[in-house]
Amino acid sequence: MTKSVFITGATSGFGRAAARRFAEAGYSLVLTGRRRERLEELEQELSGKVAVHVVELDVRDEAAVKKAVDELPEAFASIHVLLNNAGLALAPEPAQDVALEDWHTMIDTNVKGMVNVTHALLPTLIDIGAGASIINIGSTAGKWPYKGSHVYGATKAFVEQFSYNLRCDLHGTGVRVTDIAPGMAETEFTLVRTKGDQAASDQLYGNTTPMSAEDIAEQMFYVATLPAHLNINFLEIQPVRQVWAGMAVDRDE
Numbered sequence: 456m457t458k459s460v461f462i463t464g465a466t467s468g469f470g471r472a473a474a475r476r477f478a479e480a481g482y483s484l485v486l487t488g489r490r491r492e493r494l495e496e497l498e499q500e501l502s503g504k505v506a507v508h509v510v511e512l513d514v515r516d517e518a519a520v521k522k523a524v525d526e527l528p529e530a531f532a533s534i535h536v537l538l539n540n541a542g543l544a545l546a547p548e549p550a551q552d553v554a555l556e557d558w559h560t561m562i563d564t565n566v567k568g569m570v571n572v573t574h575a576l577l578p579t580l581i582d583i584g585a586g587a588s589i590i591n592i593g594s595t596a597g598k599w600p601y602k603g604s605h606v607y608g609a610t611k612a613f614v615e616q617f618s619y620n621l622r623c624d625l626h627g628t629g630v631r632v633t634d635i636a637p638g639m640a641e642t643e644f645t646l647v648r649t650k651g652d653q654a655a656s657d658q659l660y661g662n663t664t665p666m667s668a669e670d671i672a673e674q675m676f677y678v679a680t681l682p683a684h685l686n687i688n689f690l691e692i693q694p695v696r697q698v699w700a701g702m703a704v705d706r707d708e
C-alpha cells in the first residue's frame with residue numbers, strides 16, 4: 456500500500472527537501488505552500504516518480520486549510536505522515552524595536568497555522584492508526600533563549616509542548632508525535648527573517664558548516680519510518696560548530 460505525506464511549507468528549505476526524500480521512498484505527496492510556481496516546479500520534478508497533489512495554501516487561513524483537506528483527491532485521502540513544517544522567524548532586532556505585526560505573523564503562522572493543519576488532519580491520521588506520524592518542526596530557539604528570538608523562540612516552545620500534549624490525547628490510537636528542533640540550517644530562513652538581506656544570510660552561513668535542508672529532511676524521514684511501536688518525542692539537532700552563547704552581564708562603565 457502506498458503511503459502519503461502531507462507537507463506544509465514544501466516550496467523551500469526543509470519542506471522541499473522532505474518532498475524529494477519521501478518521493479525517493481515512493482510516498483505519494485501532498486505539497487502545500489503559498490508560492491504556486493514553486494509548487495508546480497516541484498510537481499513537475501517529482502510526478503514522474505510518485506503521485507503528487509499540490510495545493511496553494513496559506514496555513515494561517517483556517518477555512519482554506521479545511522477546504523484543502525476536505526477536497527483531497529481519493530488517492531490522497533489517507534495521510535500517513537503530517538509534516539508541520541511551514542514557519543518563519545521575523546525581525547532579529549531586540550523586542551523593543553520590533554513591529555507588533557511581525558510578532559502576530561509568527562504566532563499566526565508557527566502556532567495557529569500548525570494547529571489549523573493538525574486539527575484538519577487528525578481524523579485521517581487516527582483512521583490510519585499505528586505507524587501514522589505527526590512531525591512538528593520546532594527549533595533549538597524553543598528551548599534556548601537568545602537576543603532577537605523574542606516571539607519566534609516562544610512559538611517554537613509552543614510547538615514542543617503542543618507535541619507532548621497531543622501525544623497524550625492520541626495515546627492508544629497508535630498515532631505518533633515528534634518535535635524535531637533543528638539549530639542553524641542554510642535555507643531561505645534568514646533571508647525571510649531579515650526581509651531579504653542576502654548579505655546577512657551569506658554572513659550567517661559563511662565560513663562555517665551549517666546543516667542543510669537535506670540533513671533535516673533525513674531526520675524527518677527517519678522519524679516517520681521508525682517501527683510503528685516507537686515514538687521519538689523530541690529530536691534536537693545542531694551543527695557541531697553551533698553551540699549556545701554564554702550568559703550576558705550588564706556592567707557599570
Ligand SMILES: NC(=O)C1=CN([C@@H]2O[C@H](COP(=O)(O)OP(=O)(O)OC[C@H]3O[C@@H](n4cnc5c(N)ncnc54)[C@H](OP(=O)(O)O)[C@@H]3O)[C@@H](O)[C@H]2O)C=CC1
Binds near residue numbers: 469512637
Ligand atoms: N533554517 C533554520 O535554521 C531552521 C528552521 N526551522 C523551522 O523550519 C521550518 C522550515 O523553515 P526553512 O525550511 O528553514 O525555511 P524556508 O524559509 O526555506 O521555508 C519556509 C517554508 O514555510 C512556508 N511558509 C511560510 N509561511 C507560510 C504560510 N503562511 N503558509 C504556508 N506556508 C508558509 C514557505 O512557503 P511559502 O512562502 O511559499 O508559503 C516555505 O516553504 C520553519 O518552521 C522554521 O521555523 C527551525 C529551526 C532552524
Ligand SMILES: O=CCS(=O)(=O)O
Binds near residue numbers: 593594595637638640
Ligand atoms: O530556528 C532557527 C534556528 S536558530 O536561528 O534559532 O539558531
